[in-house]
Amino acid sequence: MSADTPRQFHLNAFLMNAGHHDAAWRHPRTQPERITDLAYFQELARTAERGRLDSLFLADGVALWGNARYNAVGGFEPLTLLSALAVATEHIGLIATVSTTFNEPFHVARKFASLDHISGGRAGWNIVTSGNVAEARNFGLEEHLEHALRYERASEFLDVTKELWDSWLDDAPVIDRERGVYSREGAVRPIEHRGTHFRVDGPLNVQRSPQGHPLLVQAGSSQDGKEFAARYAEAVFTAQQTLADGQTFYKDLKSRLAKYGRTPGQLKILPGICPIIGGTEAEALALEDELTALQVPEYGLQQLSGMLGTDLSGLPLDGPLPELPEERDINGNKSRFTLVAELARREQLTIRQLIARLGGGRGHRVFAGTPEQIADQLEEWFTEGAADGFNIMPPYLPGGLDDFVDQVVPLLQGRGLFRTEYSGRTLRDHYGLQRPAGRPALSH
Amino acid sequence: MSADTPRQFHLNAFLMNAGHHDAAWRHPRTQPERITDLAYFQELARTAERGRLDSLFLADGVALWGNARYNAVGGFEPLTLLSALAVATEHIGLIATVSTTFNEPFHVARKFASLDHISGGRAGWNIVTSGNVAEARNFGLEEHLEHALRYERASEFLDVTKELWDSWLDDAPVIDRERGVYSREGAVRPIEHRGTHFRVDGPLNVQRSPQGHPLLVQAGSSQDGKEFAARYAEAVFTAQQTLADGQTFYKDLKSRLAKYGRTPGQLKILPGICPIIGGTEAEALALEDELTALQVPEYGLQQLSGMLGTDLSGLPLDGPLPELPEERDINGNKSRFTLVAELARREQLTIRQLIARLGGGRGHRVFAGTPEQIADQLEEWFTEGAADGFNIMPPYLPGGLDDFVDQVVPLLQGRGLFRTEYSGRTLRDHYGLQRPAGRPALSH
Numbered sequence: 001m002s003a004d005t006p007r008q009f010h011l012n013a014f015l016m017n018a019g020h021h022d023a024a025w026r027h028p029r030t031q032p033e034r035i036t037d038l039a040y041f042q043e044l045a046r047t048a049e050r051g052r053l054d055s056l057f058l059a060d061g062v063a064l065w066g067n068a069r070y071n072a073v074g075g076f077e078p079l080t081l082l083s084a085l086a087v088a089t090e091h092i093g094l095i096a097t098v099s100t101t102f103n104e105p106f107h108v109a110r111k112f113a114s115l116d117h118i119s120g121g122r123a124g125w126n127i128v129t130s131g132n133v134a135e136a137r138n139f140g141l142e143e144h145l146e147h148a149l150r151y152e153r154a155s156e157f158l159d160v161t162k163e164l165w166d167s168w169l170d171d172a173p174v175i176d177r178e179r180g181v182y183s184r185e186g187a188v189r190p191i192e193h194r195g196t197h198f199r200v201d202g203p204l205n206v207q208r209s210p211q212g213h214p215l216l217v218q219a220g221s222s223q224d225g226k227e228f229a230a231r232y233a234e235a236v237f238t239a240q241q242t243l244a245d246g247q248t249f250y251k252d253l254k255s256r257l258a259k260y261g262r263t264p265g266q267l268k269i270l271p272g273i274c275p276i277i278g279g280t281e282a283e284a285l286a287l288e289d290e291l292t293a294l295q296v297p298e299y300g301l302q303q304l305s306g307m308l309g310t311d312l313s314g315l316p317l318d319g320p321l322p323e324l325p326e327e328r329d330i331n332g333n334k335s336r337f338t339l340v341a342e343l344a345r346r347e348q349l350t351i352r353q354l355i356a357r358l359g360g361g362r363g364h365r366v367f368a369g370t371p372e373q374i375a376d377q378l379e380e381w382f383t384e385g386a387a388d389g390f391n392i393m394p395p396y397l398p399g400g401l402d403d404f405v406d407q408v409v410p411l412l413q414g415r416g417l418f419r420t421e422y423s424g425r426t427l428r429d430h431y432g433l434q435r436p437a438g439r440p441a442l443s444h
Numbered sequence: 445m446s447a448d449t450p451r452q453f454h455l456n457a458f459l460m461n462a463g464h465h466d467a468a469w470r471h472p473r474t475q476p477e478r479i480t481d482l483a484y485f486q487e488l489a490r491t492a493e494r495g496r497l498d499s500l501f502l503a504d505g506v507a508l509w510g511n512a513r514y515n516a517v518g519g520f521e522p523l524t525l526l527s528a529l530a531v532a533t534e535h536i537g538l539i540a541t542v543s544t545t546f547n548e549p550f551h552v553a554r555k556f557a558s559l560d561h562i563s564g565g566r567a568g569w570n571i572v573t574s575g576n577v578a579e580a581r582n583f584g585l586e587e588h589l590e591h592a593l594r595y596e597r598a599s600e601f602l603d604v605t606k607e608l609w610d611s612w613l614d615d616a617p618v619i620d621r622e623r624g625v626y627s628r629e630g631a632v633r634p635i636e637h638r639g640t641h642f643r644v645d646g647p648l649n650v651q652r653s654p655q656g657h658p659l660l661v662q663a664g665s666s667q668d669g670k671e672f673a674a675r676y677a678e679a680v681f682t683a684q685q686t687l688a689d690g691q692t693f694y695k696d697l698k699s700r701l702a703k704y705g706r707t708p709g710q711l712k713i714l715p716g717i718c719p720i721i722g723g724t725e726a727e728a729l730a731l732e733d734e735l736t737a738l739q740v741p742e743y744g745l746q747q748l749s750g751m752l753g754t755d756l757s758g759l760p761l762d763g764p765l766p767e768l769p770e771e772r773d774i775n776g777n778k779s780r781f782t783l784v785a786e787l788a789r790r791e792q793l794t795i796r797q798l799i800a801r802l803g804g805g806r807g808h809r810v811f812a813g814t815p816e817q818i819a820d821q822l823e824e825w826f827t828e829g830a831a832d833g834f835n836i837m838p839p840y841l842p843g844g845l846d847d848f849v850d851q852v853v854p855l856l857q858g859r860g861l862f863r864t865e866y867s868g869r870t871l872r873d874h875y876g877l878q879r880p881a882g883r884p885a886l887s888h
Contacts, residue, residue, distance in 0.1 A: 026621045033619055036561045036651050038531075062550060064649040068627040072619075074612060074651035077558035083527035084562050087482075102548070106506060106582040114521035117480045118528050137645040138550040168518060175477055175516075177470045180740040183512040201581040205508040207480050207518040296624040 006416050009382050010268055010389030010431055011409075012095070012237070013048035013056040015041065018072045019396035020274050021360045022303065023294035025072035029399045032072035041081060042088040044398055051405030052419050054430040055093030055124060057217075057237070057391070058082065062102050063134035070299035079111050086119035093427030095124035095217055100157040101150050102130060102139045105198055108157075109164035112214040113206040121210030121426030126217040126237070127228075129154050131332035132306070147331050151224040153197045158216075158232050160198050163191040165213050166438045167203035189439075212436040215427045221249065221335035222327075230256035234433050235268045237391045239339055239364045246271050246386030268388040268431055271381065272364035274395050275374045277403040284368040291395060292356045300355030307333070307340050307363065317352040320344075339363050360395050371407035378408075379417060450860050453826050454712055454833030454875055455853075456539070456681070457492035457500040459485065462516045463840035464718050465804045466747065467738035469516035473843045476516035485525060486532040488842055495849030496863050498874040499537030499568060501661075501681070501835070502526065506546050507578035514743035523555050530563035537871030539568035539661055544601040545594050546574060546583045549642055552601075553608035556658040557650040565654030565870030570661040570681070571672075573598050575776035576750070591775050595668040597641045602660075602676050604642050607635040609657050610882045611647035633883075656880040659871045665693065665779035666771075674700035678877050679712045681835045683783055683808045690715050690830030712832040712875055715825065716808035718839050719818045721847040728812040735839060736800045744799030751777070751784050751807065761796040764788075783807050804839050815851035822852075823861060 018025035018032040025032035034040035048056050058078040066073050075081075078096035086094055094115065098108055108125075116123035129150035130136075136144040145153070172187035191202035218225070218233035229236050230253060240246035249271075254264045276291075278284030297317060305312045308321070309330045315322065321344050330337045340363055344354050360366035367377055381387040394400030412418040424430055462469035462476040469476035478484035492500050502522040510517050522540035530538055538559065542552055552569075560567035573594035574580075580588040589597070616631035635646035662669070662677035673680050674697060684690035693715075698708045720735075722728030741761060749756045752765070753774045759766065765788050774781045784807055788798050804810035811821055825831040838844030856862040868874055 025619070025626060026624060028621070032626065033617070036653075038562050061649070062554075063645075064632070064647055068612075068616065068632040068647075069629065070624060070626060072617075072626055074617075074632070074649060076561060077554050077650065080523060080527040080555055080558040080562060083524040084531050087528050087531040103551075104546070104583055107547075110506075110521050111524055114524040117520060118482050118524060134645065137643070139548055140643045168512075172512065173477070173516075173518075175469070177472070180470060180514060180738070182469060182476065182514060182516055185513065188508070188512040188518070199581070199584045201507075201578065203508055203512075205505070205518060206521065294624070 011053045012391045014393045020393040021291045021395040024396040026294040035075040045085045049092040051409045057095040060097035070296040091422040093122045097126040099130040100154040105160035109161040113209045116209035124215035156195045156197045164204040168208040240271045270389045270391045272391040274361035274366040274393040276368035288368040375411040455497045456835045458837045464837040465735045465839040468840040470738040479519040489529045493536040495853045501539040504541035514740040535866040537566045541570040543574040544598040549604035553605040557653045560653035568659035600639045600641045608648040612652040684715045714833045714835045716835040718805035718810040718837040720812035732812040819855040
C-alpha cells in the first residue's frame with residue numbers, strides 16, 4: 001500500500017447456519033433445511049467473495065451447541081467444509097475455529113497446512129481454548145480444564161505447531177530426477193519438541209504451505225486471552241457493545257504488543273456486529289422486533305444460563321437476574337460472562353429483555369438501521385480507534401449477507417474505506433500481514 | 445441387482461503422490477512437483493470416475509513416511525483433500541485412512557459425518573491402528589502402543605463412533621417454524637459412553653449423514669486384524685502375492701463373519717495389485733525394469749528395515765537378509781512383516797532383489813503385462829474365490845491410472861465383470877452394501 005492510499009478496513013463474514021439470530025431459522029426468509037447442504041454454503045461463500053470481503057469464518061465447538069429441539073444446529077465440521085469451499089471460491093480467506101484443548105498439535109498443524117495448500121494460501125485458524133464442560137465430556141474428562149491451564153497449554157500448542165510448519169524449508173523440494181534427490185539435505189528436519197504438555201518429534205508430513213503459517217486468529221478477551229492474542233494473534237474477533245468499550249479494548253490490546261516485539265499493525269482488531277438492515281430505520285427496527293417475537297424462551301434461557309454459568313431455569317422471565325458469581329469463578333468464556341453481566345446491570349434488564357438483546361449476536365453488538373446508518377457506524381468505530389475492521393454477523397441467511405454485500409459494501413467502497421477489487425492472492429495479503437519467513441534457508 | 449445380472453466386481457483407485465512405485469517420481473512421465481497441487485488430484489479423481497470406479501482411496505500416517513530426501517512425500521492430509529475432491533466429482537466414493545490410535549472418536553465420527561454430507565453419501569473410512577513408532581513420537585509417546593491393545597482400543601473406538609453417528613435419528617429435524625420446534629423430542633440423544641478407553645457423552649454435533657455410517661474399510665491382515673475386520677469392516681484391502689494365498693485369506697476372512705451375525709456378502713475383499721501396463725508384454729516388462737533401475741538403494745533399504753523391524757543399514761545389498769525376528773515380536777504391521785519375510789525366504793532373494801520386488805507395491809502384488817493379461821489376472825482371482833474386487837495401485841501417475849481406465853476397464857466391461865455406468869448414488873450403493881438403520885425411529 002503506498003503512503004497516499006487511505007487506510008482501509010477489513011471485513012470478515014461470520015457464517016452461522018440459518019443466521020446469527022437465534023430465531024433466524026423460524027423466519028420465512030431463511031433456509032434451515034439447508035444447513036447440511038454444501039451448495040448453501042457455497043452460495044454464501046460466493047456472496048461474500050462478490051463483496052470482496054477479506055475472509056469468511058466458521059465458529060466451532062466439540063459438543064452440540066444449543067438445543068437441537070429449538071434451533072437449527074448439527075451442520076458441518078469447519079475444516080472439511082472449508083476445504084470444499086476452497087474449490088468454490090478463488091480469493092476469499094477461509095478461517096476455521098479449532099480448539100487447542102481437545103486436539104493435538106500434529107493433527108492441527110497438518111490440517112491447516114493442507115487447507116492452505118488446497119486453497120492456494122487462504123487458510124486461517126481461529127484459536128480457541130473451549131469454554132464448555134459439555135466439550136470436556138466428549139473427551140474423557142469430567143470437568144473442563146482450568147482457564148489459566150488452558151491458556152498455558154494453548155501457548156505451548158502454538159509453539160509446537162509453528163515449529164511443525166517450519167520443519168520444511170520453503171525450497172526443500174529440488175526434485176532432481178537425475179541424481180535421485182527429491183529434497184535438499186537438511187531441508188526437512190525433526191523438531192524434537194519436549195515440553196510440559198507435548199512431546200512431538202516431527203517433522204510435519206506436509207510441505208511448507210503457501211502462507212508459511214495460516215493466519216492466526218483469536219477471539220478470547222479475558223486477561224489471559226488478551227495476553228495470548230498479543231503474543232500470537234494476527235487478527236482478533238471481539239464482542240464490544242459500545243464505542244467506548246471498543247476503544248478501551250483496542251488501546252489495551254495494541255499496547256500489549258510491544259512486549260512481544262510486535263508492532264500495532266501486526267494485529268488487526270475486528271469487533272463483531274450483527275447488522276439488521278432495512279430500507280428505512282423503521283423497517284430495520286420492525287425486522288428486529290419480528291425476529292425477537294420468534295424467539296423460543298426455553299432456548300434463550302438455556303443459552304443465557306450457559307453464558308452466565310448460572311442455572312436460570314424456573315426463574316420468572318419478567319424478573320431480574322439472580323445474584324451472579326464473580327468472573328474469577330467462571331471457568332468458561334470469562335469475557336462473555338462479564339459483558340453480559342454488565343449489560344444487564346447497566347440497562348437494568350429483565351431476563352426476557354436480556355434474552356431479546358442477546359438473540360441477535362450472543363453478546364456481540366446488534367445494530368438495526370439503514371445501509372447508510374450501518375456504514376456510518378462502521379466508519380465511526382474505524383476512525384475513532386475502536387476497530388481495524390469488522391466481523392459481520394448477518395442475523396439471518398442468506399438474505400442478511402446479500403443485503404450487506406449489495407447495500408452496505410458499495411457505500412463503504414464509495415467512501416474509500418473498503419477495497420473494490422482483491423489486490424493480493426493470499427489471506428495474509430488481504431489483511432496486509434507478512435508471510436512468516438520460517439527457518440533460515442540453507443546455503444545452496 | 446436382479447438374479448440374472450452376473451456378479452460384478454469392485455474397483456478402488458489407490459492414489460499415491462507420483463505413483464506407487466518408490467521410484468515413480470524419477471520417471472519422466474510423472475509430475476512430482478504437483479503433489480501439493482489440488483488440480484493434480486482433481487484430475488486423478490476425475491480419471492477414476494471416468495472409469496466408473498467404485499472409490500478412490502488415500503493411505504495415511506501421522507508421521508512423515510519414507511525419507512523426503514529420496515521420495516516425493518509431504519502432500520495433503522486425506523480428509524481435507526477428499527472434501528475438496530468431493531466438489532470435483534459426482535459419483536466416486538472417497539475413502540480416507542484415519543488411525544484409531546492417535547485420535548478421539550468424537551473428532552473422527554464428526555469429520556466423516558461431515559464428509560458424508562459434503563459428498564452426498566460418498567465417504568469411507570479406512571480404519572488403521574498405526575504401525576510406526578515415529579507416529580507415536582508425534583503424540584507424546586516414547587514407544588508405540590502394543591499391537592493387541594491397539595486393536596482393543598480400535599474396537600471400543602468403533603463402538604463409540606457408531607453410537608455417535610446414530611445419536612441423531614434420520615428424521616430428527618422437523619423444522620416446524622410455526623411451533624418453534626426444529627428437532628423432534630427425543631430424536632437427538634446423548635450416548636453416555638463409559639468404557640475402558642473412552643468416556644464420551646455425545647450427542648454428535650452433526651446430523652445423521654446420507655449413508656448413516658460411512659463405509660467402513662480395514663486393511664490389517666494379522667490375526668487381530670482379521671478378527672477386527674470380520675466384526676466391523678465392510679471392505680478389506682489386503683496384500684496377497686499369489687492366487688493360493690489370496691484364496692486362503694478370502695476363505696479365512698469370510699468364514700469369520702458368521703460369528704458376528706454377518707453374511708459373506710456384507711464384507712468385500714479387495715487384494716491390491718500394482719499393474720504395470722504395456723502395449724506388449726515385453727514393453728510392460730521393460731517399463732518395470734526401467735522403474736527398478738531408478739530406485740534409490742538407500743531409500744529401499746530404509747523402507748525394508750521398517751517393514752522387517754530390523755536395521756539393515758550397512759549390510760551388503762547383494763547378500764541375503766539377516767536372521768529376522770518372529771511375527772509375535774513385531775509391534776508394527778505384523779501381516780506385512782510376514783508377507784515380506786516369506787517372499788524373501790520362498791524365492792531366496794538378496795536384499796537388492798527384495799527391494800526391487802517391493803518397489804512397486806510395498807508388498808502388494810505387482811503384475812506387468814498387456815491390458816488383456818491384466819484383465820485375465822483380475823478375472824481369475826475374482827472367479828477363483830480370491831477377490832470381490834481389487835485395489836488398483838498405479839505404479840506411476842497420472843499415466844498409470846489413465847492406462848488402467850482407458851485400456852483395462854473397457855475389457856472388464858466387455859466381459860460383463862464391471863459396471864458401464866454408476867447405477868447408485870452413494871458409496872454403499874456402489875459396493876452393494878446396505879445403509880445402517882440407526883436407532884429405532886420414534887413413533888410420530
